[in-house]
Amino acid sequence: MDTERLRKLLEDVSRGDLGIDAALERLRVLPYEDVSGFALLDNHRALRRGFPEVILAEGKTPDQVSQIFQRLAAHNDRVLATRVSPEMYQAIREQLPEAVYHPVGRMLIVDRSKEEKKPGVVVATGGTSDIPVAEEAAMTAELMGNCVDRIYDVGISGLHRLLSKQEQIQKARVIVAVAGMEGALASVIAGLVAVPVIAVPTSTGYGASFHGLAALLAMLNSCANGVAVVNIDNGFGAGYLAGTINLLK
Amino acid sequence: MDTERLRKLLEDVSRGDLGIDAALERLRVLPYEDVSGFALLDNHRALRRGFPEVILAEGKTPDQVSQIFQRLAAHNDRVLATRVSPEMYQAIREQLPEAVYHPVGRMLIVDRSKEEKKPGVVVATGGTSDIPVAEEAAMTAELMGNCVDRIYDVGISGLHRLLSKQEQIQKARVIVAVAGMEGALASVIAGLVAVPVIAVPTSTGYGASFHGLAALLAMLNSCANGVAVVNIDNGFGAGYLAGTINLLK
Amino acid sequence: MDTERLRKLLEDVSRGDLGIDAALERLRVLPYEDVSGFALLDNHRALRRGFPEVILAEGKTPDQVSQIFQRLAAHNDRVLATRVSPEMYQAIREQLPEAVYHPVGRMLIVDRSKEEKKPGVVVATGGTSDIPVAEEAAMTAELMGNCVDRIYDVGISGLHRLLSKQEQIQKARVIVAVAGMEGALASVIAGLVAVPVIAVPTSTGYGASFHGLAALLAMLNSCANGVAVVNIDNGFGAGYLAGTINLLK
Amino acid sequence: MDTERLRKLLEDVSRGDLGIDAALERLRVLPYEDVSGFALLDNHRALRRGFPEVILAEGKTPDQVSQIFQRLAAHNDRVLATRVSPEMYQAIREQLPEAVYHPVGRMLIVDRSKEEKKPGVVVATGGTSDIPVAEEAAMTAELMGNCVDRIYDVGISGLHRLLSKQEQIQKARVIVAVAGMEGALASVIAGLVAVPVIAVPTSTGYGASFHGLAALLAMLNSCANGVAVVNIDNGFGAGYLAGTINLLK
Amino acid sequence: MDTERLRKLLEDVSRGDLGIDAALERLRVLPYEDVSGFALLDNHRALRRGFPEVILAEGKTPDQVSQIFQRLAAHNDRVLATRVSPEMYQAIREQLPEAVYHPVGRMLIVDRSKEEKKPGVVVATGGTSDIPVAEEAAMTAELMGNCVDRIYDVGISGLHRLLSKQEQIQKARVIVAVAGMEGALASVIAGLVAVPVIAVPTSTGYGASFHGLAALLAMLNSCANGVAVVNIDNGFGAGYLAGTINLLK
């Protein structure tokens, strides 16, 4: 559309219907505005590459979520809303009959894409309580077109559980390490592999875990190379980044 | 210049030297880039209104400060560097013969402007130790074209000192309140006036002042209306904002 | 009234009914007390200028809110209570038939004023979840006599959305920037304009947002000039300050 | 009783019924144990002076509170339980028919003492929301035998309200200053008087008040002399200390 | 002086030289201003009672300290500067020949008063490293006219050391408890006595003492009644408050 407006302006100049100065004046007002047009095209490219805008349902009303979801579903093959509580899903499920709700990862998804998934992403957790965040990561990466290998409950206090999964781990091109409490899983894994590790601290634990702060700090201070960290409980962010890395050409 | 490039492109289109599609293509690459051209024009307007870019000397090498200062001094009537330590000034004073160093506020200034100052800014401090930050605020506002009334050492533990300055305070159009320790000066002043109060917490104090955190939190929680806060010890920021408000037309 | 008492005392002195020493003694006891009389006059002036005392409903009982509201409504054209939960409104609505409840901004308002609104205030938000705080700011400024332009959901991760609003933004005399998460909206806006920006961190987000702390710190550390910050979620404070700045003569 | 045991031992030694070494051995085991006897006597003295042990109901089960209360009521003229929620009171009221519940201060009290109250304690609050904590302080001091003057809602953003109470304030021998938000009330009051000020930060406020941390830090950093601070919302502690100071002979 | 001005005004009114309205007008401008006059009288009373304004040397230049000290020494029998480093003392000692420097407590004192000291203050420390802060407290109380009993190095890890001082402790009318690390001294002492305990956390210790934060929090959470806390390392504040309490009539 913006392209249309620009073309129209250029045609007007070309035909002599618009003087240079007037065109210049209109372009002077236009830049940021039109930028948005181009940015949107960029945005469209991003969509084709993987993902449209994602809805963070938490903090929004059911109505807002439902409306944004429908608007996105009208123009995209894939739509994703995260942190959708069961109550919110109940409130909007009738308006979104095509959407599938995943209660563990608290995600609402429409996926009409057909493309083949690319293997290479591993999602690992330290404990059982970290699984909801891990599922958010795994399903995000899958929706983007990645094939995800889940390795759950391999926390470092029982190193053998982790080491017994060496083969799977060594096949990964990128690993998401999800852990609460002391959050050491990311460092241990990163010490075993030579690929990027995206660490997700979780708010599991109690007391001096301070809702995930302990794990967050531990992961930021990882003595292993190749680790970067996302926000506490941000499974989506880690899955998105891992998916992006795995899909890099 | 950007305007020149745009005009050239439009003229080419107008003359038929450049096809619509080719022009479109070049504009598609251009937007953000050219945006910068327009933004720079905006920037120029900002400079004329008051202030060019300001140099935060802390964290830079003397060389970097000296070079940026000279570059700015070549195109502006006013140049300001803040947080210039005496040692840094010694290292660069010979390269900047025109610049005046103000040791209390740790500022390095060139001021070739002639315009009349507009009264309306008051800068107040709780104690003697807050004066360096207050001077940074006051001199910034003055350099922008404001006339500043200083009311120092009127901390709230001796309310009478503050109340005895009522007349001066009531004449202000905007007030900068600089205080460390419990930082209550801003609230007390804001309770006495009906104009904006910019609060500057300082890192004076010890122990549970936590380098200004106590004053910062106190100021953010002011029970008085009309108070906003800048970073700890950020005299420049407060002076700049107060100066901007006072100069608003 | 206090003036009456003073006049009476002076008349008594003038008529010789009260000796100098006795008058002096009474004045000696009086000052702070009478000060309050004068201060109240001052207060009255403040009321005429824009705003009477505002009720922070949170932390008070419905009864307390209702009584203070009625008392203020008896003597003022405008009354404002903030942070009024729907439950509290239900409990007191019958006692305050004239008051209008705004559920998004959680405000209870009586507005009998007729004066024309002055344009110049812009309120912008990063996301949809920031709207309640933004509405609190916007409606506060409106009630004070300002005309407010709302620019919502222009967060920095999609810069084009913000840049497409350039025209509106450039018209502002003062801008309220409301954002949670990384809170960068204020800096980006302040980099585009030459007017004061009042930043409001919001508690939207999760994990390491620490209920708004991340946004608060980011805003305090803004690398752009002309930004000051209010308390987390303090839409009222920002709206009040922006309104005060815009109404400055 | 312990005295009895000691006397018995000494008599046995005196009568030759107990050898020196055996006595020594029994004393060697005894000291800490018997210390408790003497300490208890001390404790009894403390009770007579003002207060028996006080029950912090929060964190205990209704049953625990009820039993401890009854045990104390059997041997003391005055019994006090603090932080008693209405629900807890409902659960135990039948077992404690003599106890009076004060819902604002959330206290449960038995007071059979007849002694005259000694004037000298002032309890002041910044706002209406601080009253529950202030009542806890005031009623504690009263129960100890002090006469308390309440000065509520004299927060520093409207200095005139505080200053109009100068006469009452100047009569105090000790002042409890209760305030949330920026907590400056204590400093302002301490600047006006020459008596001890016990500051109580409250958890009223929101955002960067961090549940009373802002007020706590502000009070600890008071620039006025003669201020000491108790825990956030600890009305009891402040009232107890103020009462102790006022009753000092 | 202010009294003089008021008397003059009243005399003018009395003589008919000044009309009621004109007098009223002048009084209207006067209140806050004249308040300061009265407040100063109040201040004078405070001085006679114990202490003039005290100089916190830290954060001031040697020049500022020297000038303020001389000004105070001209009108007061007692002058006190705290946190005076040996370097600062060297820089100003010649200008202040009468002042005595106490290097342990880092205080600079002039004391020309002759009045008898009143016994009743005990200052106790947990360890040897807390002595500088304790000396600041003790010497402040002494300068105010109190007689101070020092009980040093009685930290709770060797309870017997503390218990062996029971007799001294039981004689106190008010106790200052100075301790770093876990800061439990205040609670233990308060459990032994029935008089006010002023707790001073110190920044001794390392690691998770976080420069005194651990001791500060521990003291604020004391499970013993009758404890209030001052800022970390604030020996002066504790000594001043203890002195004030002991001198209460």
Add this chain to the structure above:
Amino acid sequence: MDTERLRKLLEDVSRGDLGIDAALERLRVLPYEDVSGFALLDNHRALRRGFPEVILAEGKTPDQVSQIFQRLAAHNDRVLATRVSPEMYQAIREQLPEAVYHPVGRMLIVDRSKEEKKPGVVVATGGTSDIPVAEEAAMTAELMGNCVDRIYDVGISGLHRLLSKQEQIQKARVIVAVAGMEGALASVIAGLVAVPVIAVPTSTGYGASFHGLAALLAMLNSCANGVAVVNIDNGFGAGYLAGTINLLK
């Protein structure tokens, strides 16, 4: 099993059925994997020594807890789940008829072991509110085969209560000290004994206890030797460690 696989490999090599290089290749893939086999044997040894894996119920669904519990109960004499809320117990009690629920310590236990308990563990608390955490510690140590002596409500504000238990305390081989608020119990006890003290901070308290942070920091800064600390409210961890120490041979 892993041993079987290894034996099979070696036999194949021995019989010449597997070449050296092929065997080497399989071992190269195997190491970490087989390590897990050995580690599991280790694990089995750990189980026999005292404790199988323990279930932290909090953060898991009732279903997950029930399934893990049943799986462990099938192979172990002792099974322990901690932080089991009454609601969770209601949801799974029918599936676990043998399990005993202890509501104070919120533990679910199966204990079919017959071995005699070894005396030596003391669990002490500062107050009544600390008992749930203390019970978690005590019952954990008991389940491991220790005999536990409970000394509750001996907080340091009434030192005599603690000192009267000297005899019991002196008999301990290891002591768990459970306390909230200022958490000084651990230091005082450690000052009285020459055995290890495991300190458990609890989240009892309010305000500046910051959910147990104050007690945690105090315990970490203990001036007494021989104290180590576990997470806030981590009764299980302390009981487990104390039990392990007491059972050391």
Add this chain to the structure above:
Amino acid sequence: MDTERLRKLLEDVSRGDLGIDAALERLRVLPYEDVSGFALLDNHRALRRGFPEVILAEGKTPDQVSQIFQRLAAHNDRVLATRVSPEMYQAIREQLPEAVYHPVGRMLIVDRSKEEKKPGVVVATGGTSDIPVAEEAAMTAELMGNCVDRIYDVGISGLHRLLSKQEQIQKARVIVAVAGMEGALASVIAGLVAVPVIAVPTSTGYGASFHGLAALLAMLNSCANGVAVVNIDNGFGAGYLAGTINLLK
């Protein structure tokens, strides 16, 4: 070597020189130990892929750094030590004649590799003060075999500077965004591209930047997708991760 030992063992078994049980026994002791052998092989593979172990010089003595450096230089084509102060370099330069010191990034490097660099990494900074950290990132990635495009001083307060670099930014396969203060650069860049962004908060700034905490939190809360964060000032970590991502096949 470990492989050698294993081969020897297998040959012994194959030749019948070692019985199955004896071999099994030796393998049982071996696993973890030998694991290390395999892990080292893994490590070797990692070395070939990019990087040997890196030396964090800070916290080590010059001697330790020099020795480790020499040992690594004996077996590797590339050696890297980070956070090498000029003083430390002076102390060890004679022992490491081949090593090149880069004072801006504070790195000591030996690079004997000849392989061609792969383009795709962009390193951007918000300000001039962030350059040392950025150089650490850039040089690390270069040493790994990446070609790095530096875009410095494009902080968001002057959006046009960043936008004018659009072309360079859009060519990146992975971007390192280095910024202090409010740290918004990462979000703004991530909003413009569809590739991974590694955010590095820096400790530049003052006051409420809390040594990089503000930037760290802001980056963790980025509202843009595809951002992960490393430790404050950890240029090496970011460069290593970006290099790893860019070299992924």
Add this chain to the structure above:
Amino acid sequence: MDTERLRKLLEDVSRGDLGIDAALERLRVLPYEDVSGFALLDNHRALRRGFPEVILAEGKTPDQVSQIFQRLAAHNDRVLATRVSPEMYQAIREQLPEAVYHPVGRMLIVDRSKEEKKPGVVVATGGTSDIPVAEEAAMTAELMGNCVDRIYDVGISGLHRLLSKQEQIQKARVIVAVAGMEGALASVIAGLVAVPVIAVPTSTGYGASFHGLAALLAMLNSCANGVAVVNIDNGFGAGYLAGTINLLK
């Protein structure tokens, strides 16, 4: 001595030289005081068991350290001062000719004991920078009579280094795990053994390690059983506790 006094008193009673009431009176004054006597005996027992009082040199003057050291050396076979800087040692070495200074662990030691050391203590570190703290722990345990096995630089990012030390680790009766950064070493070790692990966080690292806070929190949140934590950098405390556990009979 105290025993002597008691015996004398009993003999006086026995001989009739002291009446019952008089004896009772003297005992009443005596308890706490004499308690100290017994406690001191206790203390003596503690000394024989392992360790006299230890001197924390940091925060004391060289003179204080020297005097306390000499006093202890006069009555004890072993004397230990920790955190002795090289400067302090220089200042006092002549007064303590027998004392040996260990610069790595910053300890000053006199050891005249001859008893055989008991094996069982392992001290492990994550990195080279943790060695000073580890040495403080190891030498403390050795001085107490333990034989210490040091396993340094086995951080978890290279798991093979740790696993290759399995044999040594499995022989330990108690392990001290010293680590900075993410502090995961303690958890990994505790997952491999069935003996107590004392974790020591160190302040090595930078940025979000916050001087050891990250490691401290990680260790407190260890998901492995049997871990307890001491203060940051508190090698002495960990060594003392480990030594005590190993020497338990």
